[in-house]
Amino acid sequence: MPERPLLLFPTPEVTSKSNLGGGGGRPHLPTHYRQGERLAPKFTQLQEAVRARNIEIQQAVTGIDPEQVLVMETIGSVEDFANAVKRIDGFEWMGEFEIDEIGPDQDFFDEKHPEKELSGRLYMVMTNQRALDEMLSMWRRYTDQEDPKQKFDGGLTKFRDVFLRLKDIRRWDVKDRLLETGVIDAWKEDLEHDGGRLIRFEVELWFRNSEEKRSQSSAIVASLIQQLGGHVLAESLHEGIAYHGILAELPANAIQAVVDNPNTELVKCDSVMFFRPVGQMLAGEGLLEDEAVYSDLEEHSLPDGEPVIAVFDGLPLANHRLLNGRLIVDDPDNVESTYNANERVHGTSMASLIVHGDLNDGLRPLGRPVYVRPIMQPIPNDFRAPRREHIPDDVLLVDLIHRSVKRLFEGDGSEGPVAPSVRVINLSIGDPYRQFLQSMSPVARLLDWLSLTYGVLFIVSAGNQSDAIQLGISRTEFESSDPQEQETAVVKALFSDARNRKLLSPAESINGLTVGSVQYDSSHFGAVNNRFNPFLQFLPSPVSAFGSGYRRAIKPDIVFPGGRVLYQEDLRSSRRDNYVIKPVEPSIRNTPPGNKSAIPARQSGSLEGIAYSCGTSNAAALMSRAAGICYDSLQQIFEEQAAEVDARIHEAPLLKAMLVHGCAWGDVGAQVGDLLRTPENNRQLSGLVSRWMGYGVPQVNRVLDCTEQRATLLGFGQLSDGEAHVFRLPLPPSLGARPEWRRLTVTMAWLSPISAGTQKYRTASLWFEVGGVVPAKDRKESCSGTDGWRAVRRGTVQHEVFEGQRAEPFIDGDVIEIKVNCREDAGKIHNPVAYGLAVSLEVAEGLDIAVYNEIRTRIAPAIQIQQATDQGRG
Template identity: 20%
Template sequence: MEFDSLRSFGIEVLSVEDDGLVIGASTEGFDFESLKDKITNFLSQEGKFKDTAAKLWDINSGKKWRLDYILSKELNEKWEELKDDQIYTVDLSVSCAVYITNVVTQDKEESDEKFQIRLSAWRKRKELLEIQRDAMESERFDQLATMVQVYGGSFLSSMIGLDDSFCVRIEINGAGLKDIVFNYPYLFEVNEYDPYSIELGSAEGDNVGELEFIEPDETSPTICVIDSGIQENHKFLEKAIQKHLSKSFLPSDPSTVDGVKNGGHGTRVAGSVLFGNQIPKSGKHQFIAKLANARVLDQTNSMPRELYPPALMKAVQSHYEKDCKVFQLSINSRKSVRQVHMSDWASTIDQLNYETDSLFVISTGNINRETNFLDINNPSVKQHLIQGRQYPKYFQEQSAKIANPSQSAFSLTVGSICLNDFDDPDWKSFGKLNEPSAFTRSGPGIWGMVKPDVVEYGGDYVQEKNSSPNLITKEITSPETVRSTASAMSAIGRDKVGTSFSAPKVTHTIARILNQWPNASSLFIRSLVAQSARWPDVELPLSLNEKLELFGYGLPSLDRALENSQSRITFYTEGKISPKQAKVYKIAIPEELNRPGDSFDYLIEVSLAYKARIRRTRRGTKSYVSSWADWVSGHLWETDQQFQERVLQYASTSVENAEKLKTEPIKWFIREQSDWGIVKGFKRNDSTLQKSWANLKSYQLPEHLSIAVVGHAGWEKDVYKEEIPYCLMVSIECLHPEVKVYEKIRIHNETQIEIEV
């Protein structure tokens, strides 16, 4: 159903929920009872809708439902306890979308000239409606401001506008908050302020011999570390710090120094960006990147309430726009993300990615080690164990899912795996090498997206062998980090664990990529990181779904990201695509590699990344973006003509209809429908970074490996003008190293073949 068409009944659609609930606001003086009468009268007319009103509509014009659908779970649970005179800090999201009709289409008998006249008129109406939308945003903000002022409240942030909504942080008493929630009709989400504090072991000596650091090359990328500040005169960091770019965004503290006790936080993150998994101990070492220090956390490792994350992200990106493409963000909410709308924080990051091609690398967040009180909505690792939920099964709990803003659609989200294991008569680590860290958070992301995208080494906790275990860190299970020496600690050590330190190791890989391809787009980087990643070998009895939820696409490989090998070749292309358009790419396979008598094993990997404009008031990836893209492959023994016809049908109708052929599909790990791939329950096209892989025998290799990128309509109505950028990568690897495929396939594909359908 086209929900926005409800405007003809006097209803503005604010948001659409998964269970079919439409949250709407009455317009033009309509009330919901007259709406119900109007719909009933309409549906009772002669025709197919006769007598079906009761089946289709249940109109709830009360107010209790607003609490269930608009408030965050935590705020809803404490709603009855709110005191009228107590001050609360909340983040509000307000809808201000306009209804634009579908773009006009050309009639069979209509001349091109007449069609262009009608199309031009439609575009003029669309332009006027978009101007109206801007005026509506201003008007609704003024309305909200009046209600806030009546109760003596104040705004803690500026208004952050998105295509269909705006968000803002306010401070207001309980009476005013209740009035706004119940009586401000355009509200669709309310969240209570989260300080985004980060949970922060045994010390280790430097053990550093003769070591000399060399400044990075002038052409090396500058990585912005958004964190608690950095100890800029640290001997392991100083020559990489761009001090003229350092800035504190804290409202009352201009210092950019990392003031967090016991070794700092931003300093550790910065070291992980520069060194990855191996901090040098001797010799000469040239830095692979420059660092920009953006301090946003105070000395308690928390974000002050005056810093509203959406506004902060815009301020940081704007400040570093000329210098930084990549932003490292090891800051998360303390709890799992709300699976309703894309959050204001994550949406703003997505908007910045689309508008500026910035790339944010974000940690999944950590499950707390232990807490002094039981929080049933956010239990710690220790509380999971006490309540009988053992590792790794507690990752399936909703409370263990990824934390805001790591659900961001166009960012790279990073989880954590163990780098070692420990076991003695009294203590043991949770996991072994490459198994999930006890504290990491699992996917999927919002609307079924594959999240985390990838994983890196962030360490593990060690637990006592009893029914109520204490949890500690050990050197052997902790990653080595650069530490602030302000607390008289040594310069490096193994005493902290967390996704805060796994995420910047992926940023280290990205810095290496940018050294090799300085002008690489964010789409190229995302695709290449995913393309280089593979699942690590683990002994844990995890299902395929659980592995995908914990590892994403796997552990990236710097070697596979930067180089091909004699047994592996990678192709890539970047372009733009419109809805109902397909671009077919063909890789020719030499006959000597697919001879019937051979049975060598081949791994085929395909990654696609795209980005588009976004809006917050709708749910589902394909409603969140203005347009979307996915990829499909040729079947085994399918002719070029059959594949092109199937792709054309898919681009214009549906995936189900396009699949009804007698040829045999390649057994991809994740496919276009949730029950088609090897793993069930995931759809490849629910994600904006779409990777899948398949194993083929040499005799199964086709004459041409055909991959099509297909464009689809999202919320943008003007599909004639809409184009979204994408990057596609395809790798072919023979798993028998003695078989040399690189030169054979390269020579056979000197000219890229692209066919527009």
């Protein structure tokens, strides 16, 4: 037990929620006459296109009522439009996306800032001809009437509101099914490398409300695939995430025909939402250099107890000297039969980082075993040696992860749960063909659903973006600059290309903890040929993917040292006036820099190989290790201070809050902000910085114990819609009269249920407010600026830092009040939502202000009174 352990808050006071403020600028909207004039050609085109497509469908399939998906793009949003859609027979709500970066024009613009980009919605509605005719009738009524505010009968007035904001209307077409997913590029690559084999892919169907419609959609798509000489290999349905997917394969000549001309019956099929590649989640390039040998192994006792951390990754070399006896490898799919020993690269490295941390740092191994479920395997026909690892293409990833998690907590077939003690699942994989743009990927939706269902925290890598960096200056100019100027050039180039360096699925998961990488490790290395480190400071890695997350929530959540990436000139792309640099390959090497971890040896029989690597996978693995350490600390706190409390439902939210609670930007956030500052973005700088850094770099040691000058308290609870809890933190009296620097840090996390078919998506909105007597009032870092306080409330973790230096007048008995509120967001909250809270108050180390002791002596009596009250009720 540490000398000054974290403290638990007394049971909070129950009250009603506060009103949630907010609201942004108002867009200028055209008149209904102007809308009629502007959109008349689009409605005419829509009518003609729908009728033509209906004729095609009826000629191909007899006895069917043709249905197509309409896409309505609006500026801003219309609340509860889905309810109006459901009132029209023949309409079926398919979902909605939030869209950003819409350029203003003469009809739609921000009234206060006309040059500002706008946000809006894409509404998707399945329609037959009868329902479309009814909507067209409403449209004509809207444009013809004198009073644009006249209501529509039958609860359909929301259509009037959509017409007012309507920017475009069209059919969901071939471009939509292929463009966002990267499937065409993946198919071209498959055809180039192995044009004679069957090519597998995923078909994501529109999720229909009725089982009959789902069966009909599946049968239509299967028939079209068979007509092209292909087969359906698997089908997956998951109502909780509104997912209906098919795994299929087609001969190469059929794929080539689609690449040459996408307007085929299969691609035009109106049951299809997206086509996606499969088997594209690669794990590094394999070890392309001879490994080093680890000779510094200090003997430690083997772990005991139940596993808390699970790793879904490649198969590790479990008998490696660094891992032997420390892993529980569960391989129900017999993935081991596909691997050679020297190909177990990624899983071995991730397991090593979780068990031992970065071997550069000489840390003690975890005291619990780590559960490993291999979900990757070598690419069968890979030309490299060792072969690269990937998610196999004979399974839908949604199914694979669902089965893997269900096996942990419920079992598989007749077998019972294999590791129900797991609270954290590490997922250091990302789909390079699925950058997060506007819609939640099926896998991210699944992680969100699983996390709440089983009370488990997914720690997910943000994804590596290893494309070359175009600096926009000559090589001579770059090399003649000092290192600080070079760093500035690289940072500005990264931000200017941020839209092409976004999070990789499933990093957009709202309940997961998304981890980016910091360009740091503690290895020692000298200059090597033409390779260089572009950053002097403790900055995020140049390969670490950019946020934001869904609905502009802060993502990545945190960044953590994932090893230094070296760069060199990209000779193929550089031009005289545009110096281009790229990461040095391979990503796994036998020399520093990088995080040092166990690795399979190229030489058969050797079990002591180590190598250096870098990237967001490493950062996520190291954060999973930190979560395991926090879990043991949390258990100890409850055993010592609240042994009677069953904290199981709160463990994942508390772990999430603890991992974020120690986060800070430090000086780096301000320096990055200064590099990016312009007169136009000055008030939004915190949002720009958080897209790269999230809430910052966690100092995990700060949530394992306290100091004389810093007290950290944990709280937890469950809330339903309209409810709130108030926690009270006693103020240390000796601080009141002192004009000393002080900081208040508050972090709250929860796992939200989801409403997969809605734009809001997050069913439960929780947020805290700080009241009472507040000794530090200046918002800092991610919660600063005009929009910072809103941004930190958009996800499922809210982290705010307040600082001050004024002597605040307060007396013994005064308290800081932390009010945690809950309201429904995207749908009904059917069960209370569990949350975890961490609050720290601190002054500068060394000051003669006993913050910890003064708070502890005032919080203890409140806990004792609460315990006595509870016993009396019992």
